[in-house]
Amino acid sequence: MKTGGRKKGTPNKENPLKGFIRAHSLSYFEPKNVKFNGKATIMSDFELDMAELAPDDRVNAELRLLEFHTPKMKAVDVDMSAKINVRTIEDKLSALCGEDADEDDDEDD
Numbered sequence: 001m002k003t004g005g006r007k008k009g010t011p012n013k014e015n016p017l018k019g020f021i022r023a024h025s026l027s028y029f030e031p032k033n034v035k036f037n038g039k040a041t042i043m044s045d046f047e048l049d050m051a052e053l054a055p056d057d058r059v060n061a062e063l064r065l066l067e068f069h070t071p072k073m074k075a076v077d078v079d080m081s082a083k084i085n086v087r088t089i090e091d092k093l094s095a096l097c098g099e100d101a102d103e104d105d106d107e108d109d
Contacts, residue, residue, distance in 0.1 A: 027045075028044065028045050028046055029044050029045075029046050030044055031043060031044050031047075032044065032045070034048060036048065036051065
């Protein structure tokens, strides 16, 4: 039973700063008619900025952008140790018969 808070389906309150940032980001990636290297072309401000970077700086920028699109992998510690008792076929057969393997060793002496 719900005792308070918003009713189901009520939209979140608008945040003017969030709206401004979203609009700015969209305009930064929106293709426009621009002049690049003396030629008229259609590029976004982002593409212009990337083209003006040195190759190593461009790669670093792309890698930093990829951090926002790919999930971070967590390190997982796994204990791979196993305790294995090696038993021969004779040990298994004697266990099935109900005999103790130690008794057979005593008889041989």
